[in-house]
Amino acid sequence: MMFMFKKGSKVFYPYHGIGKIDDVFTREFGGKKEKYYSINFVDENLKMMVPVDKADDLGLRKFLTEEEVEALLEVLKKRASEPREKDVDRSYFLHMIGSLDIFDVAKGVCELLCKRETTGLKRDEDELLKRGIDILNGLIVCSKKVKPAEARKMIIDYWKKGLNKKKKS
Numbered sequence: 001m002m003f004m005f006k007k008g009s010k011v012f013y014p015y016h017g018i019g020k021i022d023d024v025f026t027r028e029f030g031g032k033k034e035k036y037y038s039i040n041f042v043d044e045n046l047k048m049m050v051p052v053d054k055a056d057d058l059g060l061r062k063f064l065t066e067e068e069v070e071a072l073l074e075v076l077k078k079r080a081s082e083p084r085e086k087d088v089d090r091s092y093f094l095h096m097i098g099s100l101d102i103f104d105v106a107k108g109v110c111e112l113l114c115k116r117e118t119t120g121l122k123r124d125e126d127e128l129l130k131r132g133i134d135i136l137n138g139l140i141v142c143s144k145k146v147k148p149a150e151a152r153k154m155i156i157d158y159w160k161k162g163l164n165k166k167k168k169s
Contacts, residue, residue, distance in 0.1 A: 003062060004038060012142050014135045016041045024052070029154045057099055065144040072136065073158040075103050079110040080162025093125060097132040102139065108132050113159050
């Protein structure tokens, strides 16, 4: 089920960062009425209209709770200590990083970080890793109100904790 944002809600959009819903309105195009969010992205001096029924597909997300951020970081740590997926291809990583489930994004980031450490990444995989880290980073920045560098450090530190746990086993 789709989450409905209200006027004044703060949101995270993977490609533009933190935004604020300025309005929820109905507009008619080609005889069809559709609801839209009007989102203002202050950092980019950008205002954008997003169809309400496409918001999930486009990756518009609410901020995470403190518990959700901790669970997300734990996924990175736990996944790093588990055996790697064998013979995964680009489509697997595209699916994981492009997922609307933020925990799948975290698993995809972890898999790519591990692959980078062991066999290296192809250029497109490296771009997917950067995109995945940017998504996680943005959500952590929004939710924990920390600086981007601090959020990125949290992501890498939790992943490394999982690797260290694996080495000790």
